[in-house]
Amino acid sequence: xxxxxxGLRLKARLRALYHGGSPTAVKxxxxxxxxxxxxxxxxxxxxxxxxxxxxxxAVDYVIAAILALDLAARAYAFSDFKDWLKRPxxxxxxxxxxxxxxxxxxxxxGFLRVLxxxxxxxxDFFWRTLGEKYDDTRTEEIVRAVLTLVTFVFVATxxxxxxxxxxxxxLQGYMDALYFTVTSLTTTGYGDIVLPGTWGRLVSxxxxxxGVTLFVRLGQAVFRPNKVSFPCPTCGLGKHDxxxxxxxxxxxxxxxxxxx
Numbered sequence: 001x002x003x004x005x006x007g008l009r010l011k012a013r014l015r016a017l018y019h020g021g022s023p024t025a026v027k028x029x030x031x032x033x034x035x036x037x038x039x040x041x042x043x044x045x046x047x048x049x050x051x052x053x054x055x056x057x058a059v060d061y062v063i064a065a066i067l068a069l070d071l072a073a074r075a076y077a078f079s080d081f082k083d084w085l086k087r088p089x090x091x092x093x094x095x096x097x098x099x100x101x102x103x104x105x106x107x108x109x110g111f112l113r114v115l116x117x118x119x120x121x122x123x124d125f126f127w128r129t130l131g132e133k134y135d136d137t138r139t140e141e142i143v144r145a146v147l148t149l150v151t152f153v154f155v156a157t158x159x160x161x162x163x164x165x166x167x168x169x170x171l172q173g174y175m176d177a178l179y180f181t182v183t184s185l186t187t188t189g190y191g192d193i194v195l196p197g198t199w200g201r202l203v204s205x206x207x208x209x210x211g212v213t214l215f216v217r218l219g220q221a222v223f224r225p226n227k228v229s230f231p232c233p234t235c236g237l238g239k240h241d242x243x244x245x246x247x248x249x250x251x252x253x254x255x256x257x258x259x260x
Contacts, residue, residue, distance in 0.1 A: 010076070011077065017029070042059065099113055100113070111161070114158065118151045142218070145214070157177045157178045176193060184207040227242075233252060234247065235247060
């Protein structure tokens with residue numbers, strides 16, 4: 001078979017696996033997501049494992065190979081490679097891959113690998129597979145708000161650990177950095193660990209402000225009245241009350257499906 005036809009067949013198979021609805025495709029995507037979650041778990045605890053030396057870096061390169069294969073397959077299965085590259089989530093994943101392939105160059109930026117959790121929960125790939133039942137619902141908003149907060153906690157912890165380790169007598173390990181981050185973003189501020197200097201104060205302020213913002217967003221997702229996703233055909237307003245008959249923005253008559 002000519003190489004071009006063989007390439008087209010491979011592209012069709014990958015597209016079916018990554019975007020199809022067959023049981024085989026769903027099982028494949030579930031396996032990919034489970035591997036993704038295990039990798040994210042490794043990223044979260046990696047600051048505690050760096051003392052393992054060569055074993056840690058060997059695992060790093062295995063994960064890099066897995067992510068590289070996954071990204072290459074997704075890019076090949078996408079209809080337009082240029083459009084695929086325009087997606088911010090793709091660039092975040094490419095940066096994470098770079099930190100794995102070149103640990104000596106990106107050693108101080110390794111904490112940003114946890115952003116893989118953020119890219120995962122904001123991907124159609126996740127919601128079409130594990131979260132299809134809850135896509136465009138309050139559950140999706142709550143899950144995204146919770147995991148965005150978790151992502152920020154670990155990214156901020158990694159930054160504090162990398163940039164300020166040993167600069168305060170109470171900040172001697174990763175758990176101390178995690179403790180400082182949580183007490184700062186909740187504005188509890190016990191004061192037993194303080195980041196030194198002007199930069200330390202600026203980092204503390206940023207953690208507090210972003211933390212409060214993410215908590216407010218989580219509260220809104222949990223407690224605000226339920227809305228359904230249904231774009232208005234006239235003005236495009238995307239969220240409406242479940243029993244809405246007319247659009248609140250323009251008055252257009254709506255016909256929102258009721259799946260109950």
